[in-house]
Amino acid sequence: MSIAINDPSCPPMISKAPIKVPPTAAVIFGATGDLTHRKIIPAFYHLAKNGLLPDDFAIVGFARRPKSDDEFRDDLGKALQEFSHTKPVDEAIWKKLSEHIYYFQGELDDAEAYKKLAEKLKSLPESPTIGENYLFYLATAPNFFGVAAQNLAAAGLASPHDGKRSRLIVEKPFGEDLKSAEELNRTLQGAFAETDIFRIDHYLGKETVQNLMYFRFANSIYEPLWNRLYIDHVQITVAEKVGVESRGGYYDHAGASRDMLQNHLFQLLTITAMEPPASLDGQSIRDEKVKVLRSIPTPSLDFLQKNVVRAQYGGGYIGGKPIPAYRQEEKVDHESLTETFVAARFEIDNWRWHGVPFYLRTGKALAAQFTEINIIFKRPPGVLFAADGNDRLRRNSLRIRIQPNEGIGINFNAKVPGKAETELVDMDFLYRSGFDQYLPEAYERLLVDALVGESTLFTRSDEVEQAWRLVDSLHTLWDKQKVRDLPLYACGSMGPVEADLLLEREGRHWIRPKEIK
Numbered sequence: 001m002s003i004a005i006n007d008p009s010c011p012p013m014i015s016k017a018p019i020k021v022p023p024t025a026a027v028i029f030g031a032t033g034d035l036t037h038r039k040i041i042p043a044f045y046h047l048a049k050n051g052l053l054p055d056d057f058a059i060v061g062f063a064r065r066p067k068s069d070d071e072f073r074d075d076l077g078k079a080l081q082e083f084s085h086t087k088p089v090d091e092a093i094w095k096k097l098s099e100h101i102y103y104f105q106g107e108l109d110d111a112e113a114y115k116k117l118a119e120k121l122k123s124l125p126e127s128p129t130i131g132e133n134y135l136f137y138l139a140t141a142p143n144f145f146g147v148a149a150q151n152l153a154a155a156g157l158a159s160p161h162d163g164k165r166s167r168l169i170v171e172k173p174f175g176e177d178l179k180s181a182e183e184l185n186r187t188l189q190g191a192f193a194e195t196d197i198f199r200i201d202h203y204l205g206k207e208t209v210q211n212l213m214y215f216r217f218a219n220s221i222y223e224p225l226w227n228r229l230y231i232d233h234v235q236i237t238v239a240e241k242v243g244v245e246s247r248g249g250y251y252d253h254a255g256a257s258r259d260m261l262q263n264h265l266f267q268l269l270t271i272t273a274m275e276p277p278a279s280l281d282g283q284s285i286r287d288e289k290v291k292v293l294r295s296i297p298t299p300s301l302d303f304l305q306k307n308v309v310r311a312q313y314g315g316g317y318i319g320g321k322p323i324p325a326y327r328q329e330e331k332v333d334h335e336s337l338t339e340t341f342v343a344a345r346f347e348i349d350n351w352r353w354h355g356v357p358f359y360l361r362t363g364k365a366l367a368a369q370f371t372e373i374n375i376i377f378k379r380p381p382g383v384l385f386a387a388d389g390n391d392r393l394r395r396n397s398l399r400i401r402i403q404p405n406e407g408i409g410i411n412f413n414a415k416v417p418g419k420a421e422t423e424l425v426d427m428d429f430l431y432r433s434g435f436d437q438y439l440p441e442a443y444e445r446l447l448v449d450a451l452v453g454e455s456t457l458f459t460r461s462d463e464v465e466q467a468w469r470l471v472d473s474l475h476t477l478w479d480k481q482k483v484r485d486l487p488l489y490a491c492g493s494m495g496p497v498e499a500d501l502l503l504e505r506e507g508r509h510w511i512r513p514k515e516i517k
Contacts (some may be wrong), residue, residue, distance in 0.1 A: 019052060019448055019452060020054075020452075021047075021052055021053055021054055021057070021448060021451045021452060022054065022133055022451070022452070023054050023056040023057060023126065023129045023130045023131075023133060024054075024057060024058075024130060024133045024134065024135055024451055025057075025058040025059075025060060025121050025124060025126070025127075025130050025133070025134050025135070026044070026057075026058070026059050026060070026134075026135040026136075026137060026447075026451075027059075027060045027061075027062055027104075027117070027121070027134065027135070027136045027137065028040060028059065028060070028061050028062065028137045028139055029062045029063075029108060029136065029137065029138050029139060029140050029144070029148055030062075030063060030138070030139040030140035030141075031060075031061025031062055031063040031072070031103070031139070032061070032063040032065055032067075032075070033063075033139055033140075035139045035171065036061070036076075036139055037075075037076065037079035037083065038079070038083045039083075039202075039441075039443045040137065040139060040443060040447075041059075041076045041079065041080060042079075042080055042083050042084050042085070042441075042443075043441060043443035043444045043447050044059060044097065044447065045080055045084060045089070045093065045094060045097060046084070046085075046086070046440065046441065046444050047444055047447065047448060048093055048096070048097045049086075049090055049093045050440075052448060053097075056126045056129035056130060057100060057126070057130075058100045058101075058102065058124050058126045058130065059097075059100060059101045059102070060101075060102045060103070060104055060117075060120065060121065060124075061101070061102070061103045061104065062104050062106055062108075062117065063103075063105065063106075064105065064106065064107050064108070065105070066105055067103045067105065068103065069101070069102050069103050071103070072101065072102075072103035073098045073101050076098070076101065077094060077098060080094060085441055100126060102120075102124065104116075104117055104120050108140060108144045108147060108148055108151075109144070109147050109151075110151075111151050111154055111155070113151075114151040114152055114154065114155035114157065115155045117155065117157070118155045118156060118157055121134065121157075131164050132164040132166070133164050133165055133166075134157060134165075134166045134167070135166075135167050135168075135169065135450060135451055136148075136152060136157070136166065136167070136168050136169070137169040137171075138168065138169060138170050138171060139171055140171075142171075142173055142174075142175075142176075145170055145184060145187075145188070146183075146184055146187035146188065149168060149187060149188050149191040149192060150187065150190070150191050152166075152168075152191060152192075153190070153191035153192070158191050158192050158196075160193070160196065165196065165453065166192070166196060167192075167196045167197075167198060167450055167451075167453065168188070168191075168192045168196060168197050168198065169198045169200055169450050170188065170197065170198065170199050170200065171200055172199075172200070172201060172263055173254065173258065173259070173262075173263075174199050174263075174459070174464050175464070175468060176253070176254070176258065177258075177468060177471075177472050177475070178465060178468035178469055178472045181464050181465055181468045182465060185461040185464070185465070189461070194460070194461060195453075195455065196453075197461075198446075198449075198450045198455065198458040199458055199459040199460075199461075199464060200446055200450075200458060200459075201263050201264065201267055201458075201459055202442040202443060202446065203263075203264045203267055203268065203371070203402065203442070204267055204442075204446070204457040204458070204459075205441075205442030205443060205444075205445040205446040205457055206402055206403065206406065206442050207406055207431055207439060207440070207445075208400060208401065208402050208403075208406040208407070208408070208431065209267075209268065209271060209402060210445075210457070211408075212271050212272065212373075212400060213271065213280075213285075215400075215408065217276055222398075223276075225377070226352075227352045227353070228352065228353055228354050228355055228356050230377055230378055231356055231375060231376070231377055231378065232356070232376050232377060232378045232379070232395060232508075233356060233357045233358070233359060233376050233508060234269075234272060234273075234356065234357070234358045234359070234373065234374070234375055234376070235358075235359045235360075235361075235373070235374040235376065235510065235511055236265055236268050236269060236272070236358065236359070236360045236361075236372075236373050236374075237360075237361050237362070237370070237371065237372055237374075237510075237513075238260055238264050238265055238268075238361075238362040238371045239361075239362070239363060239366045239367075239368055239369060239370050239371070239494070239513070240362075240363065240364045240365075240366060240369055241318055241319075241365070241366060241367075241368065241369040242318075242364060242365070242369075243313065243323050243324075243326070243329060243340075243364050243365045243491070244326065244329050244332070244340070244364060245329075246330070248329045248330045248331035248332040249331040251332075251338070251340075252331065252332045252333055252336055252338050253338070254338075255310075255338040255339045255340070255342075256310075256339050256340055256341055256342040256362050256363060256364070257310075257339060257342050257471050257474055257475070258471060258475075260362040261342055261344070261360065261362060261471060262467045262468060262470075262471040263459075263467065264362075264371075265360045265362055266293065266467045266470070267289075267459070268371075268373055268402070269292065269346075269358055269360065270288075270289035270290075270292040270293060270463075271289065272358075272373055272375075273292045273348055273352075273353060273358070274288040274289050274291070274292050275288050275291065275352065276288075280456070281456070282454060282455035282456040282458075283455075285456050286455070286456070286459075286460045286463060289463055290460065290462050290463050290466060291350075292348060292350075293463065293466035293467060293469075293470070294466055295348045295349050295350045295353075296346050296347070296348055296349070296470060297347075297349055298469060298470065298473050299470065299473045299474055299477065300477075301477050301480065304474065304477040304478070304481075306345075307344060307345040307346070307502070308342070308343070308344045308345075308474060309341075309342065309343045309344070309487075309495075309496065309498045309499045309502055310339035310341065310342050310478070310486055310487075311339060311340070311341040311342075311363075311486050311487040311488060311489050311495065311496040311498065311499070312325075312326040312327070312336075312338070312339065312340050312341070312486045312487075312488055312489075313325065313326050313340050313341070313363070313364060313365040313488070313489055313490075313491050314326075314488040314489065314490060314491065315328065315491065316365075316490050316491030316492055317491060317492065318365060318491050318492045323365055323491045325488075326338075326340050326365075337478075337483065337485075337486060339486060340363055340364045340365065341361070341362070341363030341364070341366075341489060341495050341496065341499070342361065342362060342363070343359065343360065343361035343495065343498075343499040343502055344359070344360050344361075344474075345357050345358070345359050345502060346358045346360065346470075357506070359502070359503060359508075359510075361495065361499060361510070363489075363495050365491040365492070366492070366493065366494055366495065367492050367493055367494050367513075368494075368513045369404070370401070370403065370404065370513050371401075371402040371403045372399060372400060372401045372402055372513070373399075373400040373402070374397055374398070374399050374400075374511045375397060375398040375400070376395050376396075376397045376508070376511070377395055377396040377397065377398075378395065379393060379394070379395050380393050380396075380413075393413055393422060394413060394422075394424050396410075396411060396412050396413070397410075397411040397511065398410055398411070399411065399511070405430060406430070406431045406439075407428060407429050407430035407431055408428070408429045409426050409427065409428040409429070410426070410427045410428075411424050411425070411426055412424065412425060412427070413425075445457070446458070494510065
């Protein structure tokens with residue numbers, strides 16, 4: 001069942017004025033890397049295509065390899081043909097944008113290079129209009145985040161003045177534990193104001209994640225039910241079909257908890273569980289998200305043993321493709337205890353959510369690739385239908401699909417035609433069919449927000465540190481256990497049996513991924 005949303009009997013919503021991005025020079029550090037080619041440049045192209053970039057907008061690529069402007073533009077153009085999510089590429093739009101793309105060769109740890117960069121920025125043809133409005137994007141290895149920020153500050157590129165603004169986008173991973181995250185925060189805040197630091201998590205740029213707040217607070221039929229009185233439990237899943245592939249060196253240090261739980265999963269949890277903010281400004285929303293994380297008690301050893309499952313994938317096949325066991329992957333320690341799957345049961349110790357479990361799981365080499373939030377409501381009393389054998393009515397649920405095929409589905413009991421029985425049925429809303437408007441990719445929305453200084457969809461320093469507090473405690477406890485092996489799960493499954501038991505011991509089960517066509 002689908003939902004029609006364009007009801008002519010309903011008055012249109014009041015819309016905001018179109019976003020106006022000021023003339024800006026965006027500097028991409030790590031400009032020859034994969035992220036620039038796959039995500040950042042395609043995002044800028046689509047912003048230009050949709051009329052969101054001003055004519056006087058410049059992009060400067062900063063990297064160590066020698067290249068001319070034309071070579072850099074040619075490389076980006078080829079990548080755009082491959083990675084643009086709309087085909088074919090509009091050559092006229094790309095030509096116009098590419099004429100404002102420049103290349104700067106420099107080493108990230110060379111302070112003199114940043115002084116030359118400052119001179120380069122002032123000599124751009126667009127400079128008279130841009131002035132000193134800069135956006136610096138650190139698409140680099142994490143060990144260069146602090147170095148680059150300090151060098152930008154030393155070159156006079158970090159301080160706002162005379163109405164001009166310098167902003168900094170920092171990619172994940174943001175630290176590798178609580179201590180390193182705190183140190184990085186201090187370093188960045190020593191160079192840029194906290195209000196000018198944009199820690200990016202692309203999940204927050206997805207339309208369905210943004211819509212979750214509107215879904216909750218703009219609909220009176222849902223918000224009154226969004227609490228411990230009506231909700232039995234919440235499930236949040238980020239499932240990946242691929243193994244670690246070429247990322248074994250990084251992944252064997254990070255694992256599923258540091259790579260996904262600390263950021264993506266906790267971000268989805270906070271938006272699902274937050275209280276209504278005082279307003280829709282970034283400060284108020286992020287205040288409420290931090291409160292959620294602070295309300296989750298630091299895990300103890302007893303908590304770990306009862307509420308957390310970690311595992312590794314064994315060898316097998318996914319889609320006919322052979323996948324080696326995790327310990328046999330390239331650059332992975334053959335005795336590794338790094339988890340490729342983690343499932344955890346958390347509780348939020350506040351008035352709204354007291355006693356409501358939040359089950360979080362993520363893993364690699366699983367049966368499906370999807371991200372979704374499932375809100376499972378309490379079972380209704382079945383006494384009215386006991387005579388018909390329906391005294392155990394099934395729980396209603398709300399499925400919020402983040403990716404792929406963003407949408408929202410409601411699952412409810414309905415009478416089977418011709419029978420005195422009930423059956424669960426679905427009512428679905430899909431973004432791609434529900435709206436005629438263009439659906440932007442996450443990086444497009446996040447780049448625009450950073451350019452205009454809108455921080456709502458970015459992570460604040462205390463939010464990062466609270467998430468690391470929880471993940472660090474898990475690793476501290478795991479280190480104390482001194483196990484020699486982890487449970488294994490089959491490639492193409494949805495994880496180890498221990499993760500199923502985590503819910504089944506309380507009479508619950510994981511919601512199966514629904515195939516949305």
